[in-house]
Amino acid sequence: MNRLIKFVVLDIIKNRTILGYTLLLAIFSWSVFGLEDNATKGVLTLLNIMLLIVPLVSIIFSTIYIYNSSEFIDLMVSQPVKRNKIWTSLFIGLSISQILAFVVGVGIPLLLFAPLNIALSMISVGCMISVIFIAIAFLACAITHDKSKGIGVSIMLWLYFALLFDGLVLFLLFQFADYPIEHFMIGITMLSPIDMARILILLQLNVSALLGHTGAIFTDFFGTIIGTFISTFVLCLWAIIPFYLSLRMFNKKDL
């Protein structure tokens, strides 16, 4: 399995796309911190970019990569290697390369310019987001055999998490404006990893005061050890569940 992972990682690194992605992230991050004199503002801008681009690249790149490796997968399946191992190695290989790209591109400027605790949580949340959207890509790939359909599903999923879900939240907030739904909203945000990541970071910045009453309730929850544990756990679930589902489908799939 280790050899398989190594092979996948090397294959991806040889593929120039991931280098381009790293460069893109690096240019964004350095220019953001170069232009903004205020570190908090820089972090906010970077957060915006991060929550838009990282999921998009993770999901699209992984989808295309998996479809392109279909011959490689077919070849491996014909070898005495378990399907579990093939699928998992692909997942781990992709995750390692995406995390590497993210840490090199965004992590270094963050560590240099932002306060340490914020930088560290941004990096860890970014890595989680990368892995989560790779897992979702795996699910999209396992669902359909058709490449164009699979990419379509991935793009729709990204659109849903990046945009439509927020629209839904807005709708809910207005429909239930007369009810105390703040605690309920904590549960709702857990349904979108992007929203959860954004709020987790916002609560650590001093702009959290702008969030007012709702922000205070969120701080009360996410500020505690149990809250931190739960939020990390939920983010992990977001990576584990889609991947596990895709794994089951892949195992039963007629290639």
Place this chain on the structure above:
Amino acid sequence: MDRIKQVIDKTKRQTMLSLFSIVFAFIANGKTLTVGQNKQYKTIHKAIKFAVAFDTIEIHEGLYKEGNIVVDKSLYIKGINKPVLDGEKKYEVVSVKSNFTTIDGLVVQHSGYATLDDPGGIKVYDSHHVTIINNVLLDNFFGIYIQYGQHCIVKNNTIEAFGIEEQQIGNGIHCWKSDSLQIIGNKITGHRDGIYFEFVTGTIIWRNISFNNLRYGLHFMVSNDDAYIGNILKNNGAGVAVMFSKRIKMINNYFSDNWGDAAYGLLLKEISDGYIFNNRFSSNTSGIFMEGTSRINVENNSFYNNGWGMKIQASCMENNIINNNFKNNTFDVSTNGSLVLNVFNKNYWDKYEGYDLNKDNIGDVAYHPLSLFSIIVENNASVMLLYQSFFAMLLDKSEKVIPSLTPTNFIDEQPLMHPILL
């Protein structure tokens, strides 16, 4: 009639003059009584007892625990090398009940705590021309308390307390039903309100520093015709609150870091005819919050790095917001209604994206300072959950291109292209 009036005026002037000469004569003749370990008097009480009006009492270095000291004669009480007067957490320390009294250079500490008669470090009762200068007040319930005072001067005092809860600590400088006071150059920290005014008129507050107070740095209630100029208000629960007052002038002040839930740089509630000129609002949750405010001119102020530059509730009318700089605020302006009765003109907005073809420094396209997201947030505060999300950004961008939900007349007709130099 005029002739009679002139005569009366003349006699009045003469009486005043003769009164002054009497006063000067007394001052010239006053003796000096010294208080201290090896001095003429051992206790302050005794010195006051033997003093006559317009004497000087010099209190030398040392710790004096004499309970409540009542100054009921016009005395000049001067501390030499900062003598310490201690109220042992039981008594009001110094009570001034006489006109023309000066308290200079004392350290007053540990006044009692009582919610019924509000003991202070130094409290002035029904007196005029009292001067309180160069004192240090530590850990008192109220620092300096003036009730029914006229023409009093509170200058260069350092007032410090260590309050934790609002209801267990009084105000730094508390003025009640007074007129023509001068509050100058004091440094106040750790009280409930730094400076509190209730029914105070014709007063100036100049060059004070009020920081880390629990509630407001400076608080006006039902006080008319006052001015505060050149004060620094930093890190308070809210910088300044002006409520139910008329004709307050607010000039050259610095409001900063009043940050937190429900914190304001300047809170205006039910006030009218004020003038807000050349202040700097920096890093406050809301720079100015206006409610029921009318006929206020807001000119030449800078709003930098605030959550909201200005929050103007729909209950405000006829306010002019002219020639201000708005930079780096999360939201420059927000309002909760669609009715716009205030004027914005010639302000600089860093978010303005228009052009200036004739190069007269005035943008050719009117600017809508309201963002759609800020309006939605004003209607439903929980929506702030979507702050910094792609969705909120998209909403704002589409609204900028085709304004449909924000009030169309909430505009700056002549936005400036470059910030005003302030």
